[in-house]
Amino acid sequence: MAIDSSRIRLPGIIVKGARVLGIPLRGFNISRRSASAARTLLTPEQFQEELVILDLSGKRFSPEEYSEALGNHLGISIAIHVIPDAWYPEISRRLASSGRLGELRYSEASGLAAIIVPGSLPPLVLALTVLHELGHLAAGDHLIESDEGRREDPLEHAEETMFTTSRIGRGKRLSRGFPLADEDLREHEANLRASYALVAGCLGSESPYAHDMYNVL
Amino acid sequence: MSAAQHQQLVLGGVSLAAFVFFVCLILSSRRTWFGIFVAFDLLLAALMFGTVAALDFSGWRAEIVAALLTELPVVFVVSWVCLAQAGRLPSRLGALPVEPAARRPWLRTVLGTAPLFLLLAWGVAAIIGLVWPSPAMHAYAPAPPQFFLFKWTIMVPEGFYSALAAVVFVMTARSPTSALRLRIKNLAFSAGTFCLALIALGSTVFAGVRLWVSDGSRRGILETLNTMETCLAIMCLLAFAFGLTLRYTPAIAGTLLRQFQTGWLLAQERFESLKWRAVTTGRVRGVIRASHHVAEAANLQGLSGSDTEKALATIQLVAVMQNPSTETERITPETTRELYELQEQILRDDTLATKISWATSWGSHADEPQTVKSAPLHDALKAALELVDYHDEPVDVRARPLWHHLVAVSAADARLIDPARIRTQLGRQPEHHVALEAYHAAKSLSRSLTLDDQQRRVDHDR
Numbered sequence: 001m002a003i004d005s006s007r008i009r010l011p012g013i014i015v016k017g018a019r020v021l022g023i024p025l026r027g028f029n030i031s032r033r034s035a036s037a038a039r040t041l042l043t044p045e046q047f048q049e050e051l052v053i054l055d056l057s058g059k060r061f062s063p064e065e066y067s068e069a070l071g072n073h074l075g076i077s078i079a080i081h082v083i084p085d086a087w088y089p090e091i092s093r094r095l096a097s098s099g100r101l102g103e104l105r106y107s108e109a110s111g112l113a114a115i116i117v118p119g120s121l122p123p124l125v126l127a128l129t130v131l132h133e134l135g136h137l138a139a140g141d142h143l144i145e146s147d148e149g150r151r152e153d154p155l156e157h158a159e160e161t162m163f164t165t166s167r168i169g170r171g172k173r174l175s176r177g178f179p180l181a182d183e184d185l186r187e188h189e190a191n192l193r194a195s196y197a198l199v200a201g202c203l204g205s206e207s208p209y210a211h212d213m214y215n216v217l
Numbered sequence: 218m219s220a221a222q223h224q225q226l227v228l229g230g231v232s233l234a235a236f237v238f239f240v241c242l243i244l245s246s247r248r249t250w251f252g253i254f255v256a257f258d259l260l261l262a263a264l265m266f267g268t269v270a271a272l273d274f275s276g277w278r279a280e281i282v283a284a285l286l287t288e289l290p291v292v293f294v295v296s297w298v299c300l301a302q303a304g305r306l307p308s309r310l311g312a313l314p315v316e317p318a319a320r321r322p323w324l325r326t327v328l329g330t331a332p333l334f335l336l337l338a339w340g341v342a343a344i345i346g347l348v349w350p351s352p353a354m355h356a357y358a359p360a361p362p363q364f365f366l367f368k369w370t371i372m373v374p375e376g377f378y379s380a381l382a383a384v385v386f387v388m389t390a391r392s393p394t395s396a397l398r399l400r401i402k403n404l405a406f407s408a409g410t411f412c413l414a415l416i417a418l419g420s421t422v423f424a425g426v427r428l429w430v431s432d433g434s435r436r437g438i439l440e441t442l443n444t445m446e447t448c449l450a451i452m453c454l455l456a457f458a459f460g461l462t463l464r465y466t467p468a469i470a471g472t473l474l475r476q477f478q479t480g481w482l483l484a485q486e487r488f489e490s491l492k493w494r495a496v497t498t499g500r501v502r503g504v505i506r507a508s509h510h511v512a513e514a515a516n517l518q519g520l521s522g523s524d525t526e527k528a529l530a531t532i533q534l535v536a537v538m539q540n541p542s543t544e545t546e547r548i549t550p551e552t553t554r555e556l557y558e559l560q561e562q563i564l565r566d567d568t569l570a571t572k573i574s575w576a577t578s579w580g581s582h583a584d585e586p587q588t589v590k591s592a593p594l595h596d597a598l599k600a601a602l603e604l605v606d607y608h609d610e611p612v613d614v615r616a617r618p619l620w621h622h623l624v625a626v627s628a629a630d631a632r633l634i635d636p637a638r639i640r641t642q643l644g645r646q647p648e649h650h651v652a653l654e655a656y657h658a659a660k661s662l663s664r665s666l667t668l669d670d671q672q673r674r675v676d677h678d679r
Contacts, residue, residue: 012562053319096497124587127575206568206572213316213319214312
C-alpha cells in the first residue's frame with residue numbers, strides 16, 4: 001500500500017487535466033508538490049461520500065450508530081467505554097494531565113478497537129471525543145506503519161492546502177485518501193470528521209450536503 | 218435549399234430559441250454552472266447549424282467536417298452531465314457525485330470516462346470520414362458503407378452515455394431521502410438525457426436506412442426520422458429547461474453550516490475541554506469548593522436544573538479565566554468574547570441552533586438532548602464576561618437572574634473576583650441579598666456536615 005511507488009512522475013497539470021477527461025493514469029505519479037502522495041484536509045463533501053458508503057447519508061444517526069456502521073464497514077468490532085469518574089477517577093486525571101480527552105486502542109490481531117473516554121467530560125465534548133476517535137479509524141490512522149509516524153516533507157507545504165500522506169499497512173479504511181503523515185494534521189482532521197459527523201447525524205435529510213448529492217446540475 | 222440544409226436550419230432555429238431562454242434563465246436567480254454551460258453550448262450549436270444551413274458544400278469531405286462540427290455541442294453536454302454525475306467536475310463547479318454513483322465506484326468510473334470515449338469516438342469518426350469521405354449532408358441520398366461506419370462510431374458512445382446518464386438520473390430520483398422538488402428535477406433531466414439517447418439511436422437508424430433501404434420507401438422513412446429528431450431535440454431542451462427552473466434551497470445555508478462546523482463547534486469543544494482539564498487536574502484554585510457551595514445554595518433556593526448548570530459552568534469559567542496557567546492560557550476574556558460573539562451569530566439561525574443536539578448522558582436517550590440554544594455555556598459565557606471583563610464600565614442596573622447572583626457571591630467569596638466590585642455592581646438588586654443568604658446558609662450547612670462527619674469518625678475510632 002505504499003504511495004511513493006511510482007516510477008514516472010508527470011507535471012500536476014497533466015494529471016489534473018487527465019482526471020477531468022476521465023483518463024486513468026495508473027502507475028504514474030504527480031511531481032513534487034502535487035497530488036497523489038499529497039492531499040487536502042477532509043471536506044464536508046468528501047465526508048458526505050463516506051456517509052453514503054456507510055448508508056447513513058440523509059439519515060439521522062447517533063455516535064453509537066456511526067460507530068456500528070463504521071465497524072461493519074471496516075470489519076472490526078468497536079467498543080466504546082465511557083468510564084464514570086466514581087469508578088476510576090485517576091483515568092480522568094491522567095488524560096487531563098496529558099492534554100488528551102480520550103484514547104483509542106486497536107488490536108490488529110483480534111480486529112478489536114476500544115475507545116476509552118472519561119464520563120465526567122461535558123456532554124458536547126464527550127460526543128465529539130468519541131467521534132474524534134472514530135474519525136481516526138475512518139481515516140485509517142491506526143494502519144500507519146510505525147516508522148512513518150512524523151515524516152513530513154516541508155516542501156509539500158509550498159502548495160498551501162496539500163499535505164503529505166503516509167504509508168499504511170494491511171487493513172481497511174473508509175477514507176478515500178491515505179492518512180496524513182503529520183500527527184497534528186491527523187488530529188485536526190479527526191476533529192473535522194467529528195464535527196461533520198455530529199452535524200450530519202443531527203440534520204439527517206436536512207443537511208445541504210446530502211441534498212447536493214441529488215442536485216448536481 | 219437541400220433537405221439536409223433545411224433540417225440544419227430547423228435545428229439551428231430551435232437551438233437559438235433555447236439559447237435565448239437559457240440566457241434569461243442564467244440572468245435570473247436560477248443560475249447554475251450547468252445553465253451557463255448549456256447556454257454557451259446552444260449558442261455554439263445555433264452557429265454550427267446556421268453555418269451548415271447557409272453554406273453550400275461542394276465536396277464530401279466538407280460535408281463530413283460539417284457533420285462532425287454539429288455533433289460537438291452534444292458531445293460537450295453529455296460529457297458535462299456524466300462528469301457532474303461522477304463528481305469529477307472541478308470543485309467550484311460541483312464536487313459531489315450523485316448518490317447512486319457515490320454508492321457504486323464502478324458506475325462512477327464509467328461515468329468519469331465519458332469525455333475520453335466521446336472525444337475519442339469523435340476523433341476516430343473524423344479519421345474515418347476524412348479518409349473515406351461520404352455524402353453526410355445529402356439527407357435522402359443513398360449512402361456508402363463508410364457513412365454507416367462514420368455515423369455509428371459517433372452515435373454508439375453518445376447513445377450509451379446519454380442512456381446511462383438517464384438511468385442514473387432515474388436512480389437518483391427514486392431515492393427516498395431526496396426532496397420532492399429534487400426528484401422531479403432529476404426526472405426532468407432523465408427525460409432530457411433519454412431524448413439525447415433516442416436522437417443518437419435515430420441517427421444510427423438514419424444511417425442504416427440510407428445504406429440498406431431501397432429508393433422507393435427510403436425518403437418517407439428518412440423524413441419521419443428527421444421530424445422525430447426535431448421533436449426529440451425540442452423535448453430534450455424543454456426537459457432540461459424545466460429541470461433548471463426547479464430551484465431547491467436547503468433550510469440551512471451551506472456557508473453558515475461550514476462556519477458552524479469548522480468554527481463554532483471546534484471552538485466550543487476546545488473551550489469546554491480546556492475548562493474540564495483545568496478543573497479535573499485541580500489547577501484552578503477554589504473552584505471545587507465554590508461549585509459545591511453554589512450547587513447547595515441553588516438546591517436550597519429550589520433553582521431549576523438548567524439554572525444550576527449555568528451557575529456551575531459560570532463559576533468554572535470565572536475560575537479558569539482568573540487563573541491563566543499554561544494549560545488554560547487560551548481561555549482569556551478576549552477568547553471568551555470571541556466565542557460568545559460567534560455563538561450569537563449561530564443563534565440567529567433558529568433551525569441550526571435547535572437542530573444540532575447532543576445527548577446529555579452517554580447511551581441514554583431518555584433525557585432531553587442539549588442543543589446550541591439550550592446548552593448552558595452560552596449564558597455562562599455572558600455571565601462570566603460580565604463578572605470578569607468589565608473595563609470600569611458604569612454600574613449596570615439591569616436585573617440579573619438568581620443563579621447569576623449566586624455565582625457572583627461565590628466567586629467573590631473565593632476571591633476569584635473583587636468583592637467590592639460585586640457589591641457596587643449588583644448589591645442594590647434584591648436577588649443579590651437572597652443569593653447572599655442562600656450562599657451563607659449553604660456554606661454553614663456544608664461546614665456543620667463536615668463537623669458532624671469529623672465527630673462521627675472520632676466516635677467510630679473510639
